[in-house]
Amino acid sequence: MTETKQKFNLVKFLTKYAMVIALAVVFILFAALTNRTLLSPQNMTNLMLQNGYVLVMACGMLLCILTGGNIDLSVGSVVCVVGGLAAVMISNMHLPAIPVILLCLLVGLLVGVWQGYWIGYVRIPPFITTLGGMFIFRGIGRLVLNSKTVAIQDPTFLNIFTAYIKIPGLDDGKIKLSPIIVGVAAAAWVILSTVKNRRDRARKGYRQNSALGDFVKAGLIAALILWYCWQLSQYRGISVMLVWVLAICLIYNFITAKTAFGRYFYAVGGNEKATKLSGINTDKIYFIAYANMGLLAGLCGLLCASRVGSVNGSTGTSFEMDAIGSCFIGGASAYGGSGTVGGVVIGALLLGVINMGMSIMGLGDAWQYVIKGGVLLLAVIFDVVTSRKSGAK
Amino acid sequence: MADVILEMKSITKEFPGVKALDNVNLKVEAGEIHALIGENGAGKSTLMNVLSGTYPVGSYTGEIYYEGKLCQFKTQKDSEAQGIVIIHQELALIPLLSIGENMFLGNEIKNSMGYIDWDKTFSEAERHMRQVGLNESAQTLVKDIGTGKQQLVEIAKAFSKKVKLLILDEPTSSLNDEDAKMLLDLLIEFKKEGLTSIIITHKLNEIIYCADKATIIRDGSTIETLVKGVDEFSEDRIIKGMVGRSMEDRYPAREHNVQDEVNLEVKNWTVHHPLYPERVVDDNISFHIRRGEVVGFSGLQGAGRTELAMSIFGRSYGTGISGELYIAGQKVDLRSPQDAIRHKLAYVTEDRKTNGLILGESIRFNTTLARLDKVCRGSIIDQDQETQAAEQMTKDMGTKTPTIEQNVGNLSGGNQQKALLGKWMFTEPDILIMDEPTRGIDVGAKYEIYCLINQMVAQGKSVMMISSELPELLGMCDRIYVMNEGRLLAEVDAADATQEGIMGYIIRDTAKA
Numbered sequence: 004m005t006e007t008k009q010k011f012n013l014v015k016f017l018t019k020y021a022m023v024i025a026l027a028v029v030f031i032l033f034a035a036l037t038n039r040t041l042l043s044p045q046n047m048t049n050l051m052l053q054n055g056y057v058l059v060m061a062c063g064m065l066l067c068i069l070t071g072g073n074i075d076l077s078v079g080s081v082v083c084v085v086g087g088l089a090a091v092m093i094s095n096m097h098l099p100a101i102p103v104i105l106l107c108l109l110v111g112l113l114v115g116v117w118q119g120y121w122i123g124y125v126r127i128p129p130f131i132t133t134l135g136g137m138f139i140f141r142g143i144g145r146l147v148l149n150s151k152t153v154a155i156q157d158p159t160f161l162n163i164f165t166a167y168i169k170i171p172g173l174d175d176g177k178i179k180l181s182p183i184i185v186g187v188a189a190a191a192w193v194i195l196s197t198v199k200n201r202r203d204r205a206r207k208g209y210r211q212n213s214a215l216g217d218f219v220k221a222g223l224i225a226a227l228i229l230w231y232c233w234q235l236s237q238y239r240g241i242s243v244m245l246v247w248v249l250a251i252c253l254i255y256n257f258i259t260a261k262t263a264f265g266r267y268f269y270a271v272g273g274n275e276k277a278t279k280l281s282g283i284n285t286d287k288i289y290f291i292a293y294a295n296m297g298l299l300a301g302l303c304g305l306l307c308a309s310r311v312g313s314v315n316g317s318t319g320t321s322f323e324m325d326a327i328g329s330c331f332i333g334g335a336s337a338y339g340g341s342g343t344v345g346g347v348v349i350g351a352l353l354l355g356v357i358n359m360g361m362s363i364m365g366l367g368d369a370w371q372y373v374i375k376g377g378v379l380l381l382a383v384i385f386d387v388v389t390s391r392k393s394g395a396k
Numbered sequence: 397m398a399d400v401i402l403e404m405k406s407i408t409k410e411f412p413g414v415k416a417l418d419n420v421n422l423k424v425e426a427g428e429i430h431a432l433i434g435e436n437g438a439g440k441s442t443l444m445n446v447l448s449g450t451y452p453v454g455s456y457t458g459e460i461y462y463e464g465k466l467c468q469f470k471t472q473k474d475s476e477a478q479g480i481v482i483i484h485q486e487l488a489l490i491p492l493l494s495i496g497e498n499m500f501l502g503n504e505i506k507n508s509m510g511y512i513d514w515d516k517t518f519s520e521a522e523r524h525m526r527q528v529g530l531n532e533s534a535q536t537l538v539k540d541i542g543t544g545k546q547q548l549v550e551i552a553k554a555f556s557k558k559v560k561l562l563i564l565d566e567p568t569s570s571l572n573d574e575d576a577k578m579l580l581d582l583l584i585e586f587k588k589e590g591l592t593s594i595i596i597t598h599k600l601n602e603i604i605y606c607a608d609k610a611t612i613i614r615d616g617s618t619i620e621t622l623v624k625g626v627d628e629f630s631e632d633r634i635i636k637g638m639v640g641r642s643m644e645d646r647y648p649a650r651e652h653n654v655q656d657e658v659n660l661e662v663k664n665w666t667v668h669h670p671l672y673p674e675r676v677v678d679d680n681i682s683f684h685i686r687r688g689e690v691v692g693f694s695g696l697q698g699a700g701r702t703e704l705a706m707s708i709f710g711r712s713y714g715t716g717i718s719g720e721l722y723i724a725g726q727k728v729d730l731r732s733p734q735d736a737i738r739h740k741l742a743y744v745t746e747d748r749k750t751n752g753l754i755l756g757e758s759i760r761f762n763t764t765l766a767r768l769d770k771v772c773r774g775s776i777i778d779q780d781q782e783t784q785a786a787e788q789m790t791k792d793m794g795t796k797t798p799t800i801e802q803n804v805g806n807l808s809g810g811n812q813q814k815a816l817l818g819k820w821m822f823t824e825p826d827i828l829i830m831d832e833p834t835r836g837i838d839v840g841a842k843y844e845i846y847c848l849i850n851q852m853v854a855q856g857k858s859v860m861m862i863s864s865e866l867p868e869l870l871g872m873c874d875r876i877y878v879m880n881e882g883r884l885l886a887e888v889d890a891a892d893a894t895q896e897g898i899m900g901y902i903i904r905d906t907a908k909a
Contacts (some may be wrong), residue, residue, distance in 0.1 A: 207780060209783070210799070261776050261777055261779075262772075262775050262776055262777060263768040263769065263772050263775055263776075263777055264775055266761070266765075266768065266777065269754075269757065269761075270754055270757075270761075270765055273754035273755070273756050273757050274750070274753065274754040274755070276750060276751050277745070277750075277751055277752050277753055277754055277765075278754070278765070279712070279733065280709070280712060280733055280743060280745055280751060280752075281733065281737075281765045281766035281819075282710075282732070282733040282734040282736070282737040282766055283733075283734075283765075283766075284732070284734065340754070340756055340757075341756065
């Protein structure tokens with residue numbers, strides 16, 4: 004056996020899982036402060052739905068940030084343009100939902116292509132390009148909406164994004180069964196894949212983590228999935244939006260962790276010159292990061308439009324800051340080159356739990372801003388200080 | 397005898413893995429022009445940085461006596477307060493500020509209210525500018541005057557700091573002949589007024605022209621000090637001092653089995669500067685490398701060797717590139733590094749930290765970066781295959797590391813270089829361009845790199861080796877091309893070549909130009 008027993012190092016453990024621990028602490032804190040109202044099935048369902056837009060955009064923002072700490076300020080405005088376009092086409096022009104959705108995603112992508120072109124090939128600083136975009140698209144959004152609030156009532160459109168999944172025979176009762184089935188399947192998959200992974204590693208003679216650590220981790224994740232699905236089953240079941248959000252997170256996690264294409268983002272952020280001389284088209288990487296961001300902002304526009312049920316000229320305001328904040332809280336480096344989708348999800352949830360907890364407690368906007376900003380700053384300070392101590396760059 | 401103004405005693409300065417200065421002594425008398433000479437990387441600039449406090453006291457061993465007192469400079473400001481001013485090779489002026497603002501940057505003249513007194517600033521600036529013969533308004537922006545005048549501004553700036561000991565690092569490298577001569581005459585003029593200068597330069601004719609003494613540094617040690625009028629003070633004598641190290645067994649033996657087949661051929665290659673397209677960086681260069689051959693490129697910094705290599709490697713440098721490129725007899729047009737890698741060309745970059753490696757990532761990440769497709773199924777990375785490939789390469793290169801997950805930033809210089817080499821060997825190249833492959837690494841690691849190079853050519857690969865260390869080129873190469881100022885001067889057989897001979901080509905050409 005090649006299992007190497009590593010001595011358990013508390014400091015290392017705490018540093019590595021600092022944000023997970025912070026999330027757990029904040030969660031428990033607000034659960035206590037709100038007399039467990041936070042834990043109600045309805046709130047738990049809404050936690051993911053309210054923050055769905057942040058999660059989707061943060062995935063795209065992560066790619067931008069990986070290329071060197073570059074951000075996209077325009078996404079909030081793009082949400083407004085795309086959401087507005089969808090609302091106007093569906094409600095005012097009575098066009099069918101599916102073509103409208105495809106067209107809207109295309110518009111989002113085109114916005115991204117426009118910005119990506121300037122950033123990647125002409126090398127206009129991303130901050131400037133997207134600051135310009137933020138104003139331009141906010142304006143266009145208001146033009147599209149004619150400065151009015153437009154509601155969306157088309158059932159097909161709403162079903163595609165916000166309905167709850169209802170499988171006859173499973174989800175008719177008070178307790179919905181489909182989340183439970185999904186939850187059990189997912190939990191089983193987590194455990195089984197850990198087993199399989201360990202067996203593969205053992206067979207090939209690779210370095211192995213301690214069995215206890217691996218299984219505790221898998222067990223915790225499985226338990227969390229089961230618990231969350233149980234919460235969902237007690238409310239209205241699985242929302243389509245949740246499926247969208249999870250799918251996006253999983254896809255981007257796969258891209259960044261497993262594909263060559265994803266790895267190039269880390270390379271560019273780590274050392275652009277070396278990456279270029281390694282035969283990688285770095286201009287294209289920048290371009291794709293922003294083109295992709297446009298597409299995801301477009302998707303977000305649709306999600307928002309259908310969740311809120313209407314779009315107006317200030318829809319999406321300051322969404323970009325939530326997405327950027329989630330990335331940095333989730334451990335993405337402000338200089339690029341490091342960060343994971345998993346971290347970003349945790350960052351977004353941390354912000355989400357704080358928001359929700361404070362809303363339940365009846366603390367106003369003012370305090371929410373103060374706390375949000377404080378958390379962001381603290382998280383990054385922690386990151387910088389610990390990585391300096393550990394001697395990394 | 398004049399007074400000794402500066403004495404540096406047994407200065408030793410180590411960087412991680414390298415001893416940059418080893419027991420260096422330097423004695424400078426008041427009112428002389430003292431030249432400091434040595435090859436690139438011999439330690440001249442390091443020594444001056446120790447003197448100026450750029451490397452603070454404590455980061456080196458040894459003692460510095462200035463005007464008879466022991467000095468312990470913590471920053472450059474401390475040394476400037478004593479009248480020691482260093483003018484770096486790269487001009488440290490800010491183009492968009494005026495001459496006057498530049499001269500008093502960080503040293504502003506303030507009135508009683510604490511505001512900057514602009515009238516006084518500009519009149520003081522102009523007073524010092526007249527001293528160095530610069531007739532410009534102090535309000536002219538630095539970007540609007542030529543490099544010759546910019547150099548004068550630097551000297552005027554030194555005067556504004558009440559300089560007693562002026563250190564000039566390659567002051568004439570960016571000047572034309574006329575400006576250079578004017579500058580040297582100026583130094584001779586100031587000498588009469590009692591200013592002491594230390595001048596670092598490669599241009600031996602300048603040393604003969606203006607210096608009273610020349611101290612030669614080689615491999616971080618002082619070799620000798622030649623005194624004008626006492627010792628023989630000629631270019632030949634200085635070259636001999638610069639290069640006269642023994643070769644010993646620092647280079648592994650290799651069977652020279654150069655094949656007839658030409659692997660890389662470059663014809664009439666001309667490259668222009670990317671920012672100043674009218675400036676020719678490489679001028680009509682033709683050369684070839686056979687299979688199994690190591691071909692050296694010798695020259696000083698700025699000879700255009702790196703630029704030549706990078707422009708060949710998929711036009712990674714320069715604009716207005718013209719000329720023809722043949723790989724294994726086929727004419728090719730390499731438009732990007734991708735193209736170059738596809739044609740089995742590899743460029744092992746100079747300066748592994750900024751151009752070669754991603755320091756914050758693991759050896760595994762770096763090894764496979766240039767050819768990730770080799771360990772991918774579809775576009776998905778096969779982690780097992782990647783791990784195996786990286787482990788194999790680490791073993792082949794002899795990189796010392798606990799695991800391949802180690803960040804390359806945490807490796808020593810020699811091991812970083814091996815990781816870099818591994819990265820490029822992973823691309824399965826046929827022609828390797830190695831740019832300063834042993835810079836900044838210790839002798840043992842150098843030897844191992846040389847062995848790897850020998851292995852490569854034994855497999856029939858071709859190596860283009862750019863190095864500023866002449867003994868290394870003589871020890872490793874089959875043939876050597878000598879370059880200077882963007883031109884190919886000569887092609888010599890390494891077996892017949894001598895360091896003096898090659899240095900002579902360069903020095904004579906520099907003097908002529």
